Amino acid sequence: MDTTTERYDELKNDKTRADGSLPRPWYELWTRKFFNAVLACGPLPKHIGFIMDGNRRFAQKKSMEKIVGHTMGFNKLKEALEWCLELGVEVVTVYAFSMENFKRSPEEVSALMRLAAEKFEELLNQEDIIHKHGVSIRVLGDISLVPDYLQHSMATAIHNTRNNSKYLEMVTAAQTLSAGVQEGLINVEDINGDLLEECMYTSGCPPLDILIRTSGEKRLSDFLLWQSAHCCLSFVDVLWPEFSAWDLYRTILFYQQNHAHIKERREAYERTKRQSQKELDLHELQKGSGGIASLHGALEKVEAERVQRTQHFLGVARQRQSDLIAGLCTQEEALRQQERN
Numbered sequence: 001m002d003t004t005t006e007r008y009d010e011l012k013n014d015k016t017r018a019d020g021s022l023p024r025p026w027y028e029l030w031t032r033k034f035f036n037a038v039l040a041c042g043p044l045p046k047h048i049g050f051i052m053d054g055n056r057r058f059a060q061k062k063s064m065e066k067i068v069g070h071t072m073g074f075n076k077l078k079e080a081l082e083w084c085l086e087l088g089v090e091v092v093t094v095y096a097f098s099m100e101n102f103k104r105s106p107e108e109v110s111a112l113m114r115l116a117a118e119k120f121e122e123l124l125n126q127e128d129i130i131h132k133h134g135v136s137i138r139v140l141g142d143i144s145l146v147p148d149y150l151q152h153s154m155a156t157a158i159h160n161t162r163n164n165s166k167y168l169e170m171v172t173a174a175q176t177l178s179a180g181v182q183e184g185l186i187n188v189e190d191i192n193g194d195l196l197e198e199c200m201y202t203s204g205c206p207p208l209d210i211l212i213r214t215s216g217e218k219r220l221s222d223f224l225l226w227q228s229a230h231c232c233l234s235f236v237d238v239l240w241p242e243f244s245a246w247d248l249y250r251t252i253l254f255y256q257q258n259h260a261h262i263k264e265r266r267e268a269y270e271r272t273k274r275q276s277q278k279e280l281d282l283h284e285l286q287k288g289s290g291g292i293a294s295l296h297g298a299l300e301k302v303e304a305e306r307v308q309r310t311q312h313f314l315g316v317a318r319q320r321q322s323d324l325i326a327g328l329c330t331q332e333e334a335l336r337q338q339e340r341n
Contacts, residue, residue: 028245032083032245035249036086036087039249043255044088044089044252045087045089045232045252045255046089046090046091046207047090047091047093047205047208047210048092048208048211049092049093049223049228049231050077050080050094050095050211050212050214051094051095051211051213051223052073052077052094052095053214053215054073054214054215054238054240055070055073055239055240056070057069057239058072058073058240067115070111070115072241074119076240083248084248090205091206093202093205095221095223096116097112097116098222102145113146113147113150116150117147117149120153120157124157124160137157137161138158139158148331155325155326155329156329158325159326176199176317177191177195180313180316185316186309186310187309189284189306190309192273192276193273197226200226202224207227207266209231210232210251210252210255211224211231211232211233211234212236212248212251213235213236214236214238214239214240214243215238215240216235216236216237216238220233230262230266230269232251232258232262234251278299281299282299284302285299
């Protein structure tokens, strides 16, 4: 029995959903299955980003409390993740909270933090489903800025799914590189686009294929600026809680229409990067070399030394991040043990 058939049986038997809302029509799953098959005839995105904009405006439109709008936004995210899973999307990156959001009223910020902690707890309680689908959770950003209880929930979710293969900043990456130079792990000349990407939170993920922003706003709000350089941007004129599978399908069709151009631009960018790095290495070697033959002879050695340095540096940086997460998990377990005692 496939996933669609299982969900069909669930919806036929259930009168209400977990969040208290009415279930979707049972035939919607079969309609989605049909459209998924149609879309599968073309190139499908491996990595989709969502800027979930419009929760507060939706609440105002429906005369609801703001936190109700945010709660419905979280529920919509669960639906969107389900749609992406059905399509075979490997990575979903969502814009959940920004530095600007800290400027909102203390009551709203506090409610958002509690809501986020509640949703991470839900994820931890559904660990069997997460592992079944091989989902790996990452949090992009400086988690030290959020309350301790939320840090612990985030860290536990990250740590418990670290070995899975699918995944649910620029400043941090630059800081990591700067620290590497200061500690002598890498040279300034080693820093290039590839190394910067390896230091980002999205390291190891497929390139961003689609970035969707709801609410009709046509800006990125500093989200995935580097990663979105060669992707399909879609600004959807609906508020996030109103976003539907059909909005997603339309965006994917638009992506498929432009896939050849996106692929061409990415390949041109990769060629330019390789050529620029080669020219930089040759320039450095030429300072102390006696001729072209010796320049090209030494180029391979320079490249090998750079790879060795950068791989060691990345290993150190990733271990530090892993240790940080493990430390937060240890604190969380200690707190839970105290509560049990």
